[in-house]
Amino acid sequence: MPRDQPGLTLIGKLTVAAVLAASAYGAWYYFRGHAAPGNAVNSAVTSGRAAGGDRSTTTIGVAYGTEKQRWLESAVEQFSKTPAGNNIHVELIPMGSIEAAQALVRGDERIHAWSPASALYKESFVTEWTLKHNKSPILREDTLALTPMVFVMWDERYQAFVKKFPNVTFRTIGLALDEKSGWSGIAGRSEWGLFKFGHTHPNQSNSGLMTLVLMAFDFQRKCRDLQMKDIVDEGFQDWMRGIERGVTGLSNSTGNMMREMVLKGPSSFDALFVYESVAVDYLKNAEGRWGRLRIVYPDLNMWNDNPFYVLDAPWSSDEQRKAAGTFLDFLMTEPIQKQSLVHGFRPGNPLVSIKATDSPFVQFGSFGLRVDLTTTCETPRAEVISNLLGSWQRANNR
């Protein structure tokens, strides 16, 4: 390893090591036809406590990434009305993936189950936990839903953008950010101000780290075998720094960034790089406020698999472990999985088709949404990702 290679914290190293398994798993899982891994999908009614039994309420805390906020909030409300969920109170705790992993290792007793955006952080979490507790923290797990990454842009600005640049890629986004006069130079629209692009914080959010990996693939014009030399390449470093200088926002939550884009309109962001599900979830809201959004897929893409872990934490009672499992069963039922589709996810339950006529993937084709991806990339080696994140931190002092 060259002497000037950037360093990374232990959790960072462990984290990026897990990316190997996570994205590969996601791709494998999706393309093998949604066969449900792990435990069987049971109905909430059959696996939960008997309705009308013990009337005391069991409270469980579920840490989750805000990209699933709308779907999970709706699911929790419906769960409370089922016989199985009648005596279970689910408290949703929005948290970034690294933030949740660290909270659990610290012993945050509010959390009894965890659903990050991807399994990217699983390995580092399990390793740290096991060092402390001498056993695995995960009692049971399942994949809730899958989603790739997309650019989302205000349609009016997208139309103006593609008149100047042939398509939306990290390269053309970089050129737009580099335009000193902003939209005045891009499309003669000085009233639109500077070009504003955002993604989440790579060291705090799964989608931010995904952004860096896909930027590296885009720059090197390849989809596999990303090497250390590709990352330390001076041209790539300069190019990445140039883009990142113009990036705004850097929230730890993809859902919150998308929400801000819809609430504040193009005054906050012209474009974001987010999960497909998050973009789909806000398409209609945006239309009612600031106008249409446009979804654009990067030529090279990767999957996020939204796992759900029932935790074997010392602060969890047997009732809470059982309740978390009951809630997971409920999330995997066909009606709730179908609702995940409404919120833009590609369901983890293979019985739910994304090609049904009421599927957003069919309905929102005019927004740029599509079912098939062109190319999904191979996850780089851990040390490559580690150095990519390290060089980003060093270049951006963040």
Next chain:
Amino acid sequence: MIRSARRPAFAAVAAFLLSMVSWVWGCSRGDTQAALAEDAREPTLELLFTYGSEKQSWIDQSTKSFNDQRRRSGSGKLIRVRPVPMGSGESIDELLAGRTQAHLTSPASSAFIKLGNAESRAKTGRDLVGPTQNLVLSPVVIAMWKPMAEALGWGQRSIGWAEVVDLARRPDGWASRQHPEWGRFRFGHTHPRASNSGLIALLAETYAGAGKIGGLTLDDVRRPETMRFVEGVEQSIVHYGSSTGFFGRRMFANGPSYLSAAVLYENMVIESYDPKNRLPFPLVAVYPREGTFWSDHPVGIVEREWVTPEHRAAAQEYISFLLARPQQERAITFGFRPADPGVQLAAPLDAAHGVDPREPQTTLEVPEPTIVNAVLDLWQQVKRNARVVLAVDVSGSMNEQNKIGAARDGAQSFVSALGDRDEIALLTFNSKVAWALPQTAVAPARQRLLGLIGGLFADGGTALYDAVRDAHASFTKSPEPSRIAAIVVLSDGADRDSTVTLDALLKQIRFDSEGRSVRVFTIGYGSDARAQELQAIAEATQGRYYEGKPENIREVFKEISTFF
């Protein structure tokens, strides 16, 4: 405090917001406590909620609805939310110090949460406030009278900060836009160290002066052309102030002869359409072409030991209630944009109320803290300076309840807050009026003045009207129109010794729309103060009346200092 120019911008904002609401807080707390007495008979879980006072009407109504539902906590206690309006910076400072043990908080801007969490992490390794959600939103706009906005092209094209502030700099004012009958372009924004909207206006002026829309550098700020530009704008400012709401309501009450345009929140433009305002023309919101900023009202649960799991669950329930559709739709009626993206924007968020829900199209880039501080330093150098007469009642009744002691302390804090280039005179009055210190520059006289104030003692009657008359006469004898002219008068009782009557005084000092006015800020001090007369004096001059008492007089003086 104003002179400590190198404090981080928002920390400065935090410090100054203290004065804006503390006395309001006292009143509000009393009312709420009375309401809570009803439920004193049963076990209650009280949630203390500190929030930015800009959204007080909405929070008051929504919280009443929540409390009326008589919800219960997990252990069966009645949940009561006690909302306390507070300056955004102050609410964070109070939490950091543990003085106010709120369970949840909502400042006007997420910047305050970030600063509070950063400070908390540095000190304790943990956040002060947990994850937040926006409650409502409102962009900062330039509020302008519709005919004036139309003269600038409003409705036909977008208008920029650069055009507005350039017009404010021009001595020929509206004549340069073929409207000599409108006189000078009178521009207003709040104190940039005391108020978020004032800081935003100043940053926008600096961008315009530097000819940029992003990437502001220290060199840009320090360039002589930038300095001259900002100075030109600031010299046209009517006065400053800590409260955007007060500024807006003054504009509604006094019309275009008082202000042509002011930097306000969008919801205030909508508020102006309330029929009780009886405006001469409608107000409209100009969304500056170069961009603006948002006030986003984040709410979060406090991460401190006094917040139990039961408090947390109840707080979450209250937040969910505020974010639920009925409350979000109600926020629209108060002119706020709802934070629930599922709630459609509707009237009064429309053109009929002077606003455009499809704006703003872009935001200005927030510079790094070092650059913000450089901009504030620049402002300190080029701001419109003040010429103030401080008139203090030293009648015998000031000896009661140590009123004179607290008044000395408050007056000294006022003098400390003035800028070096401001001018001040000290006048005392009991049965007679006496000039303790004639008009002089603050910098060389500050220590002497502090000593003089420290030596004031009370004795004799009250010649309030004569004191105001004499103070006013000192301005008319030697006018200096480049300065903000003001009298700050503190009085604790009825006038018994003046030779001039109130009516005669009011005629003499009444506001002059040609801009040669002297604003009188009156403080009715203690329970015997004559509020009606003092209010009449303030209103006649477009100043402001304050209720003071020994416990809050320091804050009242501090707030008045933000007008200069």
